[in-house]
Amino acid sequence: MVDYLILTEKPSAAENFSTALGGKNGTFDGKTYKIVHARGHLLTLAEPEKQVDASLKEKYKSWDPETIPWNLSNLSWRRSPIRNAGSILNSIKDAAQNAKAIVIATDNDPSGEGELLAWEIIEYIRWNGIVLREYHDDETPKSIRKAMSNLKDVSDKNQDGEYLKGLVRNKWDFSSMQLTRLATSYAREAGFNVKVANQGRLKSVIISLVKERLDEIKNYIKKPYYEAKFKDENGHIYARKIKKDDEEQLNLVRHKSKEDAQTELSMYSSSPIGDVVRKPTTQAPPALLDLASLDAILSKRNYPSNQVKTVYQKLYEKGYVSYPRTEDKFITQEQFREFSENADKNRCISRCEYKLIDT
Numbered sequence: 001m002v003d004y005l006i007l008t009e010k011p012s013a014a015e016n017f018s019t020a021l022g023g024k025n026g027t028f029d030g031k032t033y034k035i036v037h038a039r040g041h042l043l044t045l046a047e048p049e050k051q052v053d054a055s056l057k058e059k060y061k062s063w064d065p066e067t068i069p070w071n072l073s074n075l076s077w078r079r080s081p082i083r084n085a086g087s088i089l090n091s092i093k094d095a096a097q098n099a100k101a102i103v104i105a106t107d108n109d110p111s112g113e114g115e116l117l118a119w120e121i122i123e124y125i126r127w128n129g130i131v132l133r134e135y136h137d138d139e140t141p142k143s144i145r146k147a148m149s150n151l152k153d154v155s156d157k158n159q160d161g162e163y164l165k166g167l168v169r170n171k172w173d174f175s176s177m178q179l180t181r182l183a184t185s186y187a188r189e190a191g192f193n194v195k196v197a198n199q200g201r202l203k204s205v206i207i208s209l210v211k212e213r214l215d216e217i218k219n220y221i222k223k224p225y226y227e228a229k230f231k232d233e234n235g236h237i238y239a240r241k242i243k244k245d246d247e248e249q250l251n252l253v254r255h256k257s258k259e260d261a262q263t264e265l266s267m268y269s270s271s272p273i274g275d276v277v278r279k280p281t282t283q284a285p286p287a288l289l290d291l292a293s294l295d296a297i298l299s300k301r302n303y304p305s306n307q308v309k310t311v312y313q314k315l316y317e318k319g320y321v322s323y324p325r326t327e328d329k330f331i332t333q334e335q336f337r338e339f340s341e342n343a344d345k346n347r348c349i350s351r352c353e354y355k356l357i358d359t
Contacts, residue, residue: 005099112166226261
C-alpha cells in the first residue's frame, strides 16, 4: 500500500511529476507514492431529462419556451462517464484501493476547474479516505517538489473553496442550456433556418454587448469641437488629460466654435522654463501575455488560432513555458529567481520558441 496516490490532469502532467519525483512510483519526502492521470474531464453532467423524476422527464426534455425556466432543485446533478473514459476510471479506482490518501495534482487554476475535475473522479470511484491538495506554480521539477512538500488536507469537499467555485461555475454553464433552447426556438419561429443557436455564460453576454455597441455606432452623431493645445519647439503636442466620462471638465476644454477656442487661447502666454529636475524612476514590467493576447498578436501575422494553441501546448508540455491562464499575469518570486539564475539559457529558449511558432 502506498501513502499517496497522486492524481494528475493529463498524461503530460503525469510525466512531469514523474520526472520531478523520480519515477511513476517510489518514495518522496519519506512517503511512498504512485502517479495516475486523467485525460481532462472524465465525467459530465447527464442530460436534464435524466436528472429529474419520471413525471418531469418530458418537461425537461422539451425545447418549448413554455417549459422554461427550470426549477433547478429538481435536478439531481448526476454525472456520467464520457465516451471511452471507463477504463481510465477503473484503473484509478483499482489504484486507489491500495492507497492511504489521494493527492489532487490537477491544474491549480483560479476558476476551480482543476479541483472540480479531480473531485468528479474521487466521487465517482466512491473514495471516502483522506484527500490532500498540492499547489504547484508550474510543472517544473523544483515547483512540483516544493508543492508536494506542502500538502493541504481538503478531505471535506464542502470546505474546499476551489472545488465549490468550480462546481458553481459548472452548474451555471449547464443551466444556461435553457438560453440555447430559448434562442433556438425563437430563431426558428422568426423564420431562421438554424439547427442550434448556442448561447451560454459568456456568449449571451458578449452578443448583448456587441448589439449594444453596434446600436451606439449606428446612432452616433459626430459633433466637431475645438480645443486649445500646446506645441513645443520640437513639434510635440500636449493636451489636457481628462477622463472620458467627466462631462463637466470636457465641456470646459472642448469648444463648439473656433472663436471660443481662440478666446481661451488668448488667456495664455509663453513663459520660460524656470526649473528642470531629473531623477531616476522605476517602471513595472508589463503583465504576462495570456493565450488570447498571444493569439491576437500572432493573428496579425496570419497564424491561425489552432496552430498557436498547438505549438504553445507543445512548449508547455516540454516545460519551456508556463500555461498562460487569463488570471496569471505575473511570475512568482521563485520563478523570477530561477529565470535569473538561467538568464543565458532563457534567452536561447525565447529564440527557439519564436522560431518554432514562426515556422
